[in-house]
Amino acid sequence: MSMSMGDMPMGSMSMGDGVPGLFYLQKMYWAVVGSAIATATVVNILNKVLAQHRLRDTSLAPAKPKSCFFGVYATLTAIAREVSYATISPISVGKYTIHFPPLGPVLIILANLVVVLVLCFYKLDTANVWKWEDVGYRTGFIAICQLPLIFLLAGRQNIIGFLADMSYARLNWFHRWIARTLWLTTTIHMGFWFRNWGRYDYITYQLKNDPLTKRGFAAWCILTFIVLTSVAPIRRLSYEVFVLQHLVTFVGFIAAVWMHAPNEVKIWVWIPIGLLVFDRVARYAWGAYSNLTMFHRKASKSALWTHSATFTALPGNVTRVTVKNPGIHWQPGQHVFLTCHSVVPLQSHPFTIASIPEDNNMEFLIRAETGGTRRFFRYASKDKVLGAETVPNERSRTIFVEGPYGSIRNLRQFDSVVLIAGGMGATFAMPLLRDLVAAWKKDSPCENQRRIGQVRRWAATNRARFVWVIKSRSQLSLFEEQLQSVLADVEECRRIQPRFNKEIDITIYVTCDEKLEPPTTQQITPLISHGVANRQMIESSEQKEAIETDHVSARSVSGVSFTSSHIAAIGQGCLSGGGCCCTKQIEDEDAIPTCTCTCSGPAPTPLELESMTGKTTYTQTSASLDSKANFVSGRPYPRAIIRKVLEKAEGESAVVVCGPRGLADDVRRSVVCLSDERAVHKGTGAQGIYLHIENFGW
Incomplete structure (x- = not known):
């Protein structure tokens, strides 16, 4: 019968000549982990030094290496990126699409797996039945020493994230795979x-009578x-339920492991x-500092x-939450709970901050989905009636x-920056664009001071490209004011500074929008005859009056009245008929085909109808934005967009994307192909591409 793990110190047990001790193998594992963290820390420090060096460089191409070392x-960075960014194309299985993580993180997880397996079986003969106990002991020691790494990768106040400059959300992917x-x-x-007990038909006896075996089996079951409950489909069913059960089961797992483990490894x-x-103490302490007056x-004594917020309902089931004079400082691209x-x-939910610190307001644009975001929108949609006038509900509420x-x-350290946003992904990309333009405004044009090195450059960026992919022009109202402000600031810089040579290009891709080409009777009639919109057509003035009473905006084309729902139905018919150019990918922006698309996107949801209160969700953009921004009917071709920017680049460039997984995958593959095409690592002098994809894990 095997000896119980708690009966003697096993770390000092000898497993044969030349076989490493159990404590030594645990140290070897953490030597490998520590080396990986140290390498990431050194790279992070070098990147920060490089950024400062570029911002102090007064040449025309500060983002281009000026020394042999850089x-x-x-x-080396370009080679590592090209390998790390590579990914397998998504696979469609019925209605579902399987997306794969990039190669870099996968290689890290595989390297960890190889290290673990080598340490588990090094110099042990698994075919020898007398060595099965030794394998059981060693794998137990290697398993328990992985626990600290799992928790190092899980916390929001993350030590590894601080050293490697990585978001906890990205590290959480590693947390799941290490687990x-x-x-x-x-x-x-x-x-x-x-397997060892099975030789004597002893498994059932051990599970029933040995307390150590019971605790170990309980820990494994938990x-x-x-x-199983941490896989994405189950995790996304209800995130609040997942977090609660995850915390409870964690407590049970740790308790079972503590009772199962011998004293010498309880550390x-x-x-x-x-x-x-x-993690908890740091979060609560920082939360108290951030929220207590x-x-x-500046807060009211x-x-x-400290914080109070107003909630405003916007078209498209979007809630604008505004926190005035926030008590914390942030950088563009960050989020808060x-x-x-x-x-x-x-x-508590994470939301991207859609404003920049210079606004003195912390603003969030939150699309209503389910749970908390839906309640936010319902609360913001409760208008107050004053006489004959309806005013939005903007009562302040205490917020943490x-x-x-x-x-x-x-991003200010890169020569060229490409920002690609899909839908509400603009809440991440827009502050980054505004921050770049704000840096351009701060740069001093005084050449005398620049020659003697007394002026620090605010931005090394010479050109910025902003691409926003939306379903309807009505979404432009979310950021129309910011877009106009950005364009106005650039024009002001050009007026004040004769030598201002910065470039900015804004393109809006509308994938399905009836505003681009208002539907005509000739276009509507065939759809009605095919049964596409016949159920929604308004056949009498009584029906039209009823719909207007329900706050649905009716529209009229050539005497035929229909609602936004009808437009949506027409759009779906257009899509099913295959004649909608709004869904086509535009490979050449300079040769855009003429579009006669009548699609308008999905019909308004009940939540959106509640918020409209008689107002149409379709809005026209101002003439100034129409004249300065490029509007394209169709889907973008990321490779052509990025290549056009890279052809002008005189240093390292950055590509940032935030949006649907499909868009992110297209951009990732485009960056890998362009990096190889430009032969960054083959002595051509072409500069590298930094890619940032904003999502919560892969």
Whole structure:
């Protein structure tokens, strides 16, 4: 019968001549992990030094390497990026699309898996039945020493994230896969013990009578449940439920492991507990500082809490949340967790900050989906009636802010920047664009000061390209004011500074919008005859009056009245007929085909209808924006867009994308192909491409 793990110190057990000790193997694992973290830290420091060097460079191409060291570093970085960014094309299975993570993170996880398996089986003969106990002991030691890494990757106040300059959301992907590696290790650990006991038909007896075996099996069952419920389809069913059960099962798992582990390795259990306590204490301490009035001079001393927010309903089921004079500082591209107990009790959700610090307001644009975001929109949609006038509900509510979180390299250090946003992804990309233009405004045109090195350059960026993909021009109202402000600031810079040579290009791709080509009777009639919109057609003035009473804006084309729902139905018919040029990919922006598309996107949802209160959701953009921004009917071809910018680049460029997974995958593949096409690492002198894809994990 095998000896119980708690009966003797196993770390000092000898497993044969030349076989490393168990404690030594644990140290080897953390030597590898520590080396990886140290490498990421060095790269982060070099990137920050490089950014400062570029901002102090007064040449015309500050983003281009000026020394042999930075030239070699740029080449090595380009090679690593080209490998790291590569990914497999998505696979469609019925109605579902499977997206694959990029190769870089996959290689890191595979490297960790290889290290773990080597340490588990190094110099052990798994075919020898007398060595199965040794494999069981060793895999148990290797499994338990992985716990601290899992918790290091899980916290929002993340030590690894701070050292490597990576967002906790991105590290969370590694957290899940390291946990799956832990599950594999514990399964091997349990399997070899069962295999050893199975020779004597002893498995059932051990599970019924041995307390150590019971606790170990309970820990494995809990870990299996955690791993299964953490897969994306289940996790997304209800995030609030997932977080609650994840916390409860974690407590049960740690308790079972602590009771199962021998005293000499319990330190590996205490470390995760300490990390969890650190994360919670740090979050609560920072939350108290951010939200208590006593820590902020600008806040009203009569109130206990610093932040109050107004909620405004916007077209497209979007809620604008505005926090005036926030008590925290943030960088463009970051997000915070918002909590408003008076509207959505006991819930906290991450939202991207859609404004920049210079606004002195923290603004969020939140699309209503389910749960908390839906409640935000319902609350904002409750208008107040004053006499015959209806005014929006903008009552202030106390709100709690946790953060900011998120990490992206300073885009001001790159020669050229391409920002691609899909739909509400503009909440991430727009502040980055505004921040670049704000830096251009701050740059001093005084050549005398620049020659003696007394002026620090605010931005090394010479050109910026902003691409926004939307379904309807009605979405432009969300950022029309900001777009006009950006264009006006650039024009003002050109007027004040004769030598201002910065370039900005804004393109709006509308994938399905009836505003581009108003439908005619000739276009509507065939659709009606095919049964596309016959159920929604208004056949009498009584029906039209009823719809207007329900606050649905009726429209009329050549005497035929129809609602936004009818336009949507016409759009769907257009799509099904295959004649909608709004869905075509535009490979050459300089040769855009004539579009006669009548599509308008999906019909308004019940939530949107509640918020319209007689107002149409379709809005015309101002003439100034129409004349200065490029409007294209169709879908973008990322490779052509990025290539056009890279052809003018005189240094390292940056590509940032935030939007649907399909758009992000297209951009990623485009960057990899263009990097190889430009032969960055083959001595041609072409500069590298930094890619940032904003999403919560892969």
